[in-house]
Every structure is written in C-alpha cells, then in structure tokens.
Amino acid sequence: MKKILMMSACALAFSQPVLAQQSDKSVYTDMPVDFQVSDASFDYTRQDVMIPMRDGVKLHTVILVPKGAQNAGMLMTRTPYNAAHMASLGSSNHLASILPGYDNMPDVIVEGGYIRVLQDIRGKYGSEGAFVMNRPMRGPLNGTAVDESTDTWDTIEWLVHNVPKSNGKVGILGVSYDGYTAITALFHPHPALKVSVPMNPMVDGWMGDDWFHNGAFREEMLPYIYDQGATRGNAVEWWNSAYDSYALFLNGVSAGAVGKSRGMDQLGFFKQILAHPAYDSWWQLQALDRLLPKEGLKVPTMLVHSLWDQEDNYGAIAMYDALHRNTEARSNLWLAMGPWNHGGEIHAASTLGAIDLHSDTGLYFRKHVLSPFLAHYLKDESIPLPARVTAYRSGENEWETMDALPSPDCDSQCSILRFQPDHGLGFGKTPINAGQLTYVSDPEHPVSYVPRPVISKGQAGSEWRWWLAMDQRNAASRPDVLSLTSAVLTKPFTVTGEPFMHLAAATTGTDGDFVVKLIDVYPDEVAQQPATGGYQLMVAGNILRGRYRKSFEHPEAIPANVKQVYPVRLPMVNHTFLPGHRIQIQIQSSWFPLYDRNPQTYVENIMLAPKEAYKSATISVDIAGSWLEIHGETKPAL
Incomplete structure (x- = not known):
C-alpha cells in the first residue's frame, strides 16, 4: 500500500507542471458575451427595453413589431406575470406561435396587425422598483408620486416617441390582475390611450374579487x-x-x-x-368602482365579464353598474359577458365545464365583439362598433344584445321565488304556517366546495378552473345543506341580473356564514348529453359572513336563537331555465376550503380564531320570511 501511495505522489508531482503549462494557454469560451439571435426569417422583430418612469425606476418592456408594419396601433398589457414568458423568445419565428399564452390572442393581435407591448409592473420579474399588491392609487393610501396610472402614462409617452412604425394610438387590455392595470390606466389617461378592455378585472378585493x-x-x-x-x-x-x-x-x-x-x-x-x-x-379607499366614477370615463372602455368566473366574478359588473350611473360616462362604456370561467374568453370555449355549448363562444366574442371594438379606435373609425351590451344567454345558448343591463335593484319587473314547506320553492304568495327548516353546521366537517380530495389551484388534477359549473348533487346529499326545489317547469323562465336573497334565519351560535346557490336542475334524462341527466348546474352562488349582515364596515355578533335577516346578493346571471328543468336554491354555512371556516363563535378577528372557538351550531331557516328576488320572466314555450 505504501509503495502505491508513493508512486501516486510521484505521478502527481510530474503532472503538475504540465497542468500549469496548459492553464497558461487561452481556452475558448463556449458562451459569447452577447449572443445575437439570427432572426432574419422571423415575421416580427422583438425589442427588450427598460423604460424610465418619472421617479427614475425602469420597467422591463417587450415590444413585438410585425414585419412590414406601418402605422400600426399598439396593444399593451401591464402584468405581474412575467412579460418575457408571455412572449417566449426563440420558441418560433412566427409571431402567432409565440403569443397563445396568458393574455395573448393571436386571432386578435396578429390578424389585426397590432404592435404587441408587454410590460412587467414595478417590482416584478425584469422591472425595477418595489412590488405592492394592487398598488393603491395616489392619495390617502399612497403618498408617493407614482401608481399604476402614472406608470402607464410614462410608458405610453415613451412608446409614442420611440416606436416609429406605430400610428401613435395605444390600447390596453388584460385579464384579472392585468385587467386591474387596464382600469388604472383610465385615471388621468395619456392622450394617446384610445381604448381599454379590462377582462375579468380585480376591482374590489373585499366585496367580491380575489381576497x-x-x-x-x-x-x-x-x-x-x-x-x-x-x-x-x-x-x-x-x-x-x-x-x-x-x-x-x-x-x-x-x-x-x-x-x-x-x-x-x-x-x-x-x-x-x-x-x-x-x-x-383601507379597502374602501382602493376600491376602483368607488374611485373611477369620480374621475369620469374619458377613454372608450369595454368591460368583459365571465358568468362562471371562479376568481373575479364581482369586478366587471360592479364597475359597469357604478359607471353606468354616471350619465357622462355611458358614452364611453361597453360590456360583454359570456359563459366562461376566469379568462375563458381568450381561449376556445365550446363547453361550460361538463355542459356542451355547441359553439366556440370565445371565438365568437373575439371575432364579432372584441376585434371590431379595437379596430374602430386603433385602426379605422368607420368600422362599426358592437352593441353597448353583448351577452350570452346560457340555457338557450344564444347571443343577444341590449342597450343596458337591468338595474341591480329590484322593481316591478322582479319575480319572487319563495321558500315553501317540504323543501319546496315556488312563485307568488307567502305560505301559511310554513314553519322552519333546520340543519347543523359543524366546523369540524365543513361542506367542501368540490368533492374531496380538494387539489389546489395550479396543481395536477385540480378542478379549480370549473368548480363553479360542477354538479352540485354531492352538496345536496349532505344533511347540512338545505335544498329547496321548484316543480318541473312547463315554460322557459329567463333570469337576467343579480339575484338578491332575503334570508331569515336564527342560529344557536354568535356568528356564522350563509352560502346561497341558485341552481338549474336538469331532467333525469337528457337525450343529447346523457351524462348531464339530473345535473345540478350552479347558475350563481355567493357567501355572506353573518357578522356583516347589517354593516360591512362594523361587524357585530349574532344574537343566539334570535331570527335575523341575511341579505345576500348573488353574481350576475343571464340564463334560461328550460321546460322540463327545475329551479333550486341551496343554503349552507360553509364552503371549504374556498373560504375559511367561521368558528360560529364571535371572535374579534376570524383570521386568527383559536381552535377552541370553533363550535357546532344549529341553523333554523324561517320559510315564510325567506325569498329570492330576481329579474325574471316566463317566456312562451319554445
């Protein structure tokens, strides 16, 4: 062993000068300092720039210009979701092939000949500065000189002076958070901003959007x-x-x-x-539907709403209602809504979860509504504009146009769906001696919003994208879910607007949640699509935390065993219940883990409720005192 070691040492000694000699020689570098893409065959040019803002922060921006573009309009999206990834360099030499990701619609952008601009908002990915979630507008919550509106203004100012193949007209669009930035662009807008399309936007994170x-x-x-x-x-x-x-x-x-x-x-x-x-x-001062109407609407804007939006089904309609009350704003206001999930309008959309719609509703919207709207303001004003409201009516599966949505407040046109004994539901008069319906809500066994296992958003096998359209029969089978069902309809019944539940109930607890779901119950057999026989399609659903039954700002405990009224406004509906179907309302006190559990014992802050606060409660719903107000009408038989 010693001899071997000695030989190894000798070998090492002789090898060292050789290695030293080799290290003195220059070795080629595999990676160039600045690699240049050979893009002569590309049908677009790409430019990555850092655009300076008024406070010196620079924002990473990707500019994609179609080859041969002249006097082209610019379509911009400002995003926290990685602008570089949204325009993947090198994946193809064709612009249409690199754009089908988030917020990108080749059939609108490429076929329209637009210059595409994608920008990381400050603090995200390639941009400098600090990230603030839904950065508040300048004012009481933001004492700085910048917000998303100023960043948009500064970006547009740079674009109109530095993109020579453009016509100087800019549009902004985006889904979700990017819909939020499309709305913030409307505050003190740049003169070159000609059109905005906020799709499924985050508007008020407390009342009904993400949080x-x-x-x-x-x-x-x-x-x-x-x-x-x-x-x-x-x-x-x-x-x-x-x-x-x-x-x-x-x-x-x-x-x-x-x-x-x-x-x-x-x-x-x-x-x-x-x-x-x-x-x-803190929430009220950053709610965009409270702020923008005070500013006025100076830029033509199309709000886009998904009727089955699992993330932001509040914002677009709340903003529309708020702006439509402003007479001056109406001239610049449009709305489109369809049978989509969150962002579904930018993709193929021929199904609603398990329901076959028999046509690509996303393509229809992009071709017949969005494209002409953008082209009118960014290309040629002689192109006809779409109707003020373009809406898809589910059930009948038809597109329709309106001058305006119905008022969210009920009037003489409203129908009243009343609770009935024996878990019934019917139109008209208050039942006599109706009594109560009871269930026990146990926070140790909350009602799951999808069948278990519940797989989180973004994980393989997750049902997050379509949970709003999933069959509700699993919930209906639970003893802690009340299901009230109408007789079989003999004529179509059409609902348009935001249903309003007047729920009268008592609880043995001192707090509690109340979930209300409006459901279309399919016939037991459906010849055209057998798998939907007996399907319970949730048309709309929402939740109210009981402590806020009187005031959203000032919570108060629920008096145990004392009947209270719980007002629950449901999201927008545009649906026809067909003959042979039934109307159903489900009531429950948990929707987990979509929403955190209510301990059903009043605590100062449910977000930090201790384990011992979570207790079962018996809920008693007063049948005679509970009803649903809806903008509905019975139609002639189809």
Missing part, C-alpha cells in the same frame, strides 16, 4: 399571495403539507395560522389582510 366575498376570506388564494408577494420572480413557491387542501386548511385551524406557518407574516399584503378583516377605509 374576500362579503367578509369571508378566500383561503384558497393564500398560495397566490405567497407566490406573488415573496420574491420578484416567484422563485419561492407555496408548499403543501397535504395532498388534500381540505385536510391542510382544516388542520391549520385559521387562515392566519396557516399563513403564519409558512412565513407569510413577512409579506406586507398578508399583514394588511390580517389587520383589515372588515370593510374599513
């Missing part, structure tokens, strides 16, 4: 807040400790405790949510 719905916290959004808020490039991702999110959040007790267990108390936005569980001034 809360009427005070109930959307627990399934914790991973989003974690991923977006922790790092500039989403380098740190939410981690699961259970395959079934139902188990994860149940074992975690409260939403605040689950967030803290993952270090989310380091995130500014999470800390704000914990500090503002009620609809106080």
